[in-house]
Amino acid sequence: MEIKDQLHRTLSISTTPKRIISLVPSQTELLFDLGLEDSIVGLTKFCVHPYHLKQTKKIVGGTKNIKIEKIKELNPDIILCNKEENTKEIVALCEEVAPVHVSDIFTISDALELIHQYGILFSCRTDAQKIIQKIQFKLNDFQEYVKDIQPQKVAYFIWRNPWMVAGNNTFINHLLSLNKFVNIYENKERYPEVELKKIRLEGDPDLVFLSSEPYPFKEEHAFEIGRCTHHAKTVYVDGEMFSWYGSRLMKAFDYFKKLHQRII
Structure with a gap:
């Protein structure tokens, strides 16, 4: 074969x-x-x-x-x-x-x-x-669920020291888009290093997502980011749901529904 x-x-x-x-x-x-x-x-x-x-x-x-x-x-x-x-x-x-x-x-x-x-x-x-x-x-059910949801700008952090985010041409960015989350770093390389002090200039996100993997973000990191944003809400998210692309997807869309309910 x-x-x-x-x-x-x-x-x-x-x-x-x-x-x-x-x-x-x-x-x-x-x-x-x-x-x-x-x-x-x-x-x-x-x-x-x-x-x-x-x-x-x-x-x-x-x-x-x-x-x-x-x-x-x-x-x-x-x-x-x-x-x-x-x-x-x-x-x-x-x-x-x-x-x-x-x-x-x-x-x-x-x-x-x-x-x-x-x-x-x-x-x-x-x-x-x-x-x-x-x-x-x-997926079809979720697309119906989000069709009337208004887009929100988001920064999806995956690492600290240096600060790194999910950028363009990544599975994470694809799932953010399906959720109607507009990635403020989607025009950059796949996993760019970023400067917190420039986050408002980069796009001033409505939401800051701190992924559960690969970096173990804590409250002090959320506070550190929050001081540099204008009005962004910081949300801890399950990194597996955004980056695991196998059978985990059978669970991901139910998780995304709950995530939207959390951030309303």
């Missing part, structure tokens, strides 16, 4: 992979929801959903720092990566061990395409289609 990944690279697979290593947390969760728990042999220390997998599977490092010898010992049939989460060097190392599928996600359509590809790759087309249909249903 030949299948293209999302970088349009062709993978030649002789049989359905039975030993899978996932180097991407959201993709690990997707594998589980596709009924492939028994096929997962390795994952990263950041693969926290479902939580019990970290106790039952081998941890092969992080998303940016893998333990290649541990990966070799697991004798995988395939390794799953992501262009943003994993480096070119990691992909190249993994390709010396087994075929590597690389995802590249910017939109909901990209996420649905990945689920479809996994359905083919792992011979679980029916389960994949069920997840796709549920996400599409939730």
Whole structure:
């Protein structure tokens, strides 16, 4: 079987992979929801959903720092990566061990395409289609929900020291747009460093979102940002709902509804 990944690279697979290593947390969760728990042999220390997998599977490092010898010992049939989460060097190392599928996600359509590809790759087309249909249903319902909501300007912070935000050409920005949140940094690079003292000049947001990942923001950080804004409301948001693009999307749109109710 030949299948293209999302970088349009062709993978030649002789049989359905039975030993899978996932180097991407959201993709690990997707594998589980596709009924492939028994096929997962390795994952990263950041693969926290479902939580019990970290106790039952081998941890092969992080998303940016893998333990290649541990990966070799697991004798995988395939390794799953992501262009943003994993480096070119990691992909190249993994390709010396087994075929590597690389995802590249910017939109909901990209996420649905990945689920479809996994359905083919792992011979679980029916389960994949069920997840796709549920996400599409939730998305259609949410689009109806937000159609009369007035847009609000937002800054979505992901890091401190240096301060960093989600910018253009990111899955986060795509989901912000679906929510009718206008990202004041959407014309900048993907994850730009920003100066707090210039936030009003950059767009004077109505809302400042502090993501739960990858940085653990606290009250003092919200206060620090708040001193530099004009009138912005600071809101702590679930980073997984804005950045995990697999089966987590089945839950994301219900979360977004609740978020809108919080900020009214």
